[in-house]
Amino acid sequence: MIDRIQSIFKIPELRRRILFTLALLVVFRIGAYVPVPGIDSGALSQALEGARGTLLGLYDMFAGGAFSRATIFALGIMPYISASIIMQLLTAVIPYFEKLQKEGEEGRHKITQYTRYGTVVLAMIQSYGISMFLEGGLGMGLQLVANPGFAFRLLTMVTLTSGTVFLMWLGEQISDKGIGNGISLLIFAGIIARYPNDIIRTFTAVRVGELKLFTLIFLLALMVMIVAGVVVMTQGMRKIPVQYAKRVIGRRIYGGQSTHIPLRVNTAGVIPIIFAQAILMFPQSIGTFFGGGMGFMQHVAELLNPTTVLYNILYGVIIVFFAYFYTAIVFNPRDLAENMQRYGGFIPGIRPGKRTADYIDRVLTRVTLPGALFLAFIAILPSIFMYRFNAPFVFGGTGLLIVVGVALDTLQQIESHLIMRHYEGFLKKGKLRGRR
Numbered sequence: 001m002i003d004r005i006q007s008i009f010k011i012p013e014l015r016r017r018i019l020f021t022l023a024l025l026v027v028f029r030i031g032a033y034v035p036v037p038g039i040d041s042g043a044l045s046q047a048l049e050g051a052r053g054t055l056l057g058l059y060d061m062f063a064g065g066a067f068s069r070a071t072i073f074a075l076g077i078m079p080y081i082s083a084s085i086i087m088q089l090l091t092a093v094i095p096y097f098e099k100l101q102k103e104g105e106e107g108r109h110k111i112t113q114y115t116r117y118g119t120v121v122l123a124m125i126q127s128y129g130i131s132m133f134l135e136g137g138l139g140m141g142l143q144l145v146a147n148p149g150f151a152f153r154l155l156t157m158v159t160l161t162s163g164t165v166f167l168m169w170l171g172e173q174i175s176d177k178g179i180g181n182g183i184s185l186l187i188f189a190g191i192i193a194r195y196p197n198d199i200i201r202t203f204t205a206v207r208v209g210e211l212k213l214f215t216l217i218f219l220l221a222l223m224v225m226i227v228a229g230v231v232v233m234t235q236g237m238r239k240i241p242v243q244y245a246k247r248v249i250g251r252r253i254y255g256g257q258s259t260h261i262p263l264r265v266n267t268a269g270v271i272p273i274i275f276a277q278a279i280l281m282f283p284q285s286i287g288t289f290f291g292g293g294m295g296f297m298q299h300v301a302e303l304l305n306p307t308t309v310l311y312n313i314l315y316g317v318i319i320v321f322f323a324y325f326y327t328a329i330v331f332n333p334r335d336l337a338e339n340m341q342r343y344g345g346f347i348p349g350i351r352p353g354k355r356t357a358d359y360i361d362r363v364l365t366r367v368t369l370p371g372a373l374f375l376a377f378i379a380i381l382p383s384i385f386m387y388r389f390n391a392p393f394v395f396g397g398t399g400l401l402i403v404v405g406v407a408l409d410t411l412q413q414i415e416s417h418l419i420m421r422h423y424e425g426f427l428k429k430g431k432l433r434g435r436r
Helices: 002-008 012-031 041-049 055-062 078-093 095-101 105-135 150-177 182-192 195-208 213-235 271-289 295-303 309-330 333-342 354-388 397-420
Strands: 237-244 247-249 252-254 258-264
Touching (some): 002 012, 002 397, 012 397, 078 095, 078 150, 105 150, 150 182, 195 213, 237 354, 258 354, 271 354, 333 354
Antiparallel strands (some): 237 258, 247 252
């Protein structure tokens, strides 16, 4: 393993890309501690300690704790992610965007531009809402802003929007000149930035007797098995064989080769969990930040407490629903079947056209089910760890899926650089899915 790590730094281009990526991630973490002027960050951090189960707590996780510290990166990269999801949905329902997606590189460039504009608009709206929310003391009567008013709102809007745009630029620079997907790596860095504090809290709990050593060993073994399961499900796919008929054009023969269509077990990624959390955390957020002024919402929030069985059942059902819904949005069997028929491709034993589309849709529906159920299981893991085992850390959920997925994707890119230059693979047997 040491030799393989050394071989990474023997390749000048790969070494330069990795160091460039690490340097920009350091910039990201430094910016996560630069405060926005005029906000009492200490009082805000204490107020958000009791809001971990709300939408703000979820937002703070993606921002790497920058939101609770009221820094210039408080919005994180979430406006960009939201704009990307909106563009994906618009592509599925609006013919203009669907046409752009099919225009190749030029169309994708225009979609990227629209995504950037949407990011700026969403960041401005969210930053204005945050400034108003902070002026109101999070609905708790707290004094978080020293000099409230129009000047504070404008300053907050400019600062937070600029921070998001800068993060979007950092992510694109990492994707172009670094290694891995830049946006994903920024979220990855924000999530793992919490791990040192979790480790310290865990050892403290063992030392004071709040957590038994045997329980900790059992949890660690369970965590290793769960991570292995996440890796398997993330890499898992169903390959549908495709045969292309031979075509004679002039004096050349085209086609005749065999390939496959890879249908991933988890096509939707972490999106179903994010949607489900947003829906179920809304009553909890309203009940937390508006106190006794909304009795009905407080009653709903009590019913949807993460410790209840009802919450976990609803959580799982909503995740399964959105897994199928989002997969149907991003994967169109009809377009795939039409493209195959246009280039002379067919699935052995299945007639081209509508029959092929129906077959792919049927296989995709069956493959998605275990992926959706596994997503639901991963999503309720934090409740099991924190409320059943009394663990002083959060394990599972969106954070685990993102960390494992981004790590695998980055390793695949490093692996491809090594293999391309005739070095031995980074992993022991070099069988990352990206190489096949």
